[in-house]
Amino acid sequence: MSSADYAIETRNLTKTFKGFTAVDDVSLKVERGTIHALIGPNGAGKSTMFNLITKFLEPTTGTILLNGKDITSQKPAQIARKGAVRSFQISSVFPHLTLLENIRVALQRRMHNSYHFWKPESRLDVLNDDARTILTQVGLEDSESVLATELPYGRKRLLELATTLALEPKVMLLDEPMAGMGTGDVQRVADIIRRVAKGRTVLMVEHNLSVVADLSDTITVLQLGAVLAEGSYDEVSQNREVRSAYMGEADD
Template sequence: MAMNDDYVIETRDMSKSFRGFMAVTGVNLRVRRNTIHALIGPNGAGKTTCFNLITKFLQPSSGQILLNGRDVTRLKPAQVARRGMVRSFQISSVFPHLTVLENLRVALQRKMNNSFHFWRSDRCLDQLNDRARELIADVGLAEFEGALAAELPYGRKRGLELATTMALEPEVMLLDEPMAGMGTEDIQRTAELIRRVAQGRTVLMVEHNINVVADLSDTITVLQRGEILAEGSYAEISSNRDVITAYMGSEHE
């Protein structure tokens, strides 16, 4: 059966067991193109396992994973990244002892035949500066261009990581708890960044902050015990009695 062109990611009866324990059971997830889709649920619901399966950090025990209608079930993370699906905040192009500008130039080199030619003179890479500065401005880091990545405040480091992800020009961005460890100001800034970079892209994210999920997401999938409990808009899932019991209630008790 062909995948609907409206959906970028689709899983079909995706399951994962660990030594007999079923962490994910028969998950059928569809992520619509050019939307922000959130995956939520109480602790132990299988969110991280689903995310790792889709991003190919784990192989499913059974079922299929499709990207733009093509079966990517057995591919490796680098292979799906080359097809346009990139997992943000876990890529290797952020170097703590390089400046913000230098980090972006490294990330941009991935699109060039001379990728990672560190020994070339700076002048050979100056052609990347304009695009690098555009990305830096997009994530609000223009004033930090010359700062070492290691010296950035935590929330600004997340902005840099997001910029380096954008440098890869992904069609699909997968964000694993992008607000983890942030204060209110950084959460607001990062949420706005996600909204901005999601224009023309598809975003799938795992996030515990329900206020962020409510504000950003077009569609929310709720997991419980490794299975899909409910799916829909925030208004729909927040009024679902099963969701309130399994997730909302546990979050606000």
Template sequence: MSDIAIETEGLTKQFGGFYAVQGVNLKVRRHSIHALIGPNGAGKSTCFNLITKFLTPSAGTIRLEGKDITHVKPAALARRGMVRSFQISSVFPHLTCRENVRVALQRQMKNSYQFWTPESVLNALNDEVDAILQSVGLFDMRDTLAVELSYGRKRLLELATTLALKPDVLLFDEPMAGMSTGDIQRVVDLIRTAAEGRTVLMVEHNMGVVADLCDTITVLQRGQVLAEGSYEEVSKNPEVIAAYMGGHA
């Protein structure tokens, strides 16, 4: 078995005469944490949405564990073990924190698609739900409606529901956006823990997080790969400094 979990070849997305992503070749090693970074308009989110099948490529190939997923639908991709988060919180606003996580955990039950499941059956998941909520710091808010949470807490709840799906491959779209310093450190610790035995690909602007967390960094500029390597390597690359890093190198 190859040690590459996600691979793209010639990945391209064209909008009219504009190439948002052009000829991107990417290899994400299994059980690593890999970041996509770049200045605004570099094509990070487009590339991310192509890989997770929320956009259709104009050209190129996408593989998951060596299998072509270029034309696989997002729901089918999730069933194959690849789950993503979004920049905008995607939790159910009028369910409690516990209910949100429990919905995700129902996937492992044989009756996961039965809408009229007795609550006594669902309550059997509560211990696991509460453990997940404890891990993201939301246990004390388990009976709070998601709509009543702050933005940062909603992001933590979304992370909890993502982890509850027990994916093999996790993709995070700016997981630290809008979070307080304390919440950022909590999420960094959670991602590091969640990455044990899993593959993580993330888009992230917080360079401190990227430096601390990621094994490999791919830098995009104008839809193309500018550089790739460890944080130490890319942060010293003159082209990266000119395009993105500024005084952070």
């Protein structure tokens, strides 16, 4: 396969902080239209990889490609405009806006004069139908008038997913979408990710191995900033080094 066949590709990506190597010569290939999981123990470099790919961090060395195009020198906003949109571990919604209003803020990009907060709110009413469609996609259609701050944690994460969808991503980077969720919420969010991933590429960091096994086409395991193993869940889960490093099992 050529570079154009991959939604995301990194070549020999390295990031050092004052002598500490957080990401060590990582070459990653994420096939277009797949769900690709990035897993590993705490400190493995997963979130740093996300920050490098979306250019919230500058790499020390290496190259980053999006759909075969070199984006190594570009800024986060440029990459988002190219269709690669990420979520964050920490809540990134507007707590004192309603769910509908949160989605409308994200949808303003379509108007090509976005984020003019000083103009009348009524000018955004043209976005209401699309905002409601997105809320329905994530199962929040019954809560459009609720303030985001009033949502329980699991539903707040669904709202974050909805705002990500509102940016019309071709590539979604989800940073621990199940973090802190109860069992019921985990299954709901997993089902929604599977549904909205159709026609898109998803790269996600996730600690919940049952979710990773259920959703992922390919898994890359990081340890100490380097690639330890890669393959299907069955392949990586049977890897002795992975079982030792990630699952805490002793190597025989």
